[in-house]
Amino acid sequence: MSTLFIKNMVCNRCIMVVQNELDKLGLNVKKIKLGEVVLDKEITSEEKNNVDKVLIPLGFELIDDKKSRIIEKIKNIIIDLVHHQDNHAKTNLSDVLSSQLHHDYNYLSNLFSEVEGTTIEKYFIAQKVEKVKELLVYDELSLSEIAFRLNYSSVSYLSNQFKKVTGLTPSYFKQIKEDKRKPLDSL
Structure with a gap:
């Protein structure tokens, strides 16, 4: 399992948008809530970059620190x-x-x-x-x-x-x- 922390998720619509984008990337979401997504497997750095690429134009970004x-x-x-x-x-x-x-x-x-x-x-x-x-x-x-x-x-x-x-x-x-x-x- 892998947990992604995402900045600027503030409502249920944000959750739906992030879920939709991760689905499009073929990532299996086990659990999603404001600011946090749990995936069913560890993701590669390339997959993480792809997530960042689709989320940033939508006003979200991955948080690493x-x-x-x-x-x-x-x-x-x-x-x-x-x-x-x-x-x-x-x-x-x-x-x-x-x-x-x-x-x-x-x-x-x-x-x-x-x-x-x-x-x-x-x-x-x-x-x-x-x-x-x-x-x-x-x-x-x-x-x-x-x-x-x-x-x-x-x-x-x-x-x-x-x-x-x-x-x-x-x-x-x-x-x-x-x-x-x-x-x-x-x-």
Whole structure:
């Protein structure tokens, strides 16, 4: 078996695209999730180069070094927590990251800041604000329902954080409904 680590996989569509490209190359995927693909056999360096050649034009790339893999895993865990889990339980981000990545949170935090130039917390907040934008545009939930869904302690806390990041209040953002959302992989 061989595991490939892939940068910029942020959604289920990304998983489908990567799966499709690997299928075209004749590589047998045993398991695929955000940022990680397990193949049924070891691949040659030529096959790895071919994978890179098809993925790069699509906005993905293979990650070889350990630090980059950890950074990508941190991002994928945060994206999954914010965008793909309707988790109403209070989760401590540092505990989640430490337990899933088997590293001390201080190590993860320092590594992330060193490589990304921002903190894990700021990245997490940016993801939450993007999710708030998405939910506001869908216009299916009230602001208090959004605050509850994203584990904000109050609507005013959500509003303050939203305004600090975007410069707009959630209600004003909802009024203008321009596409102010950024692609997840550009955060």
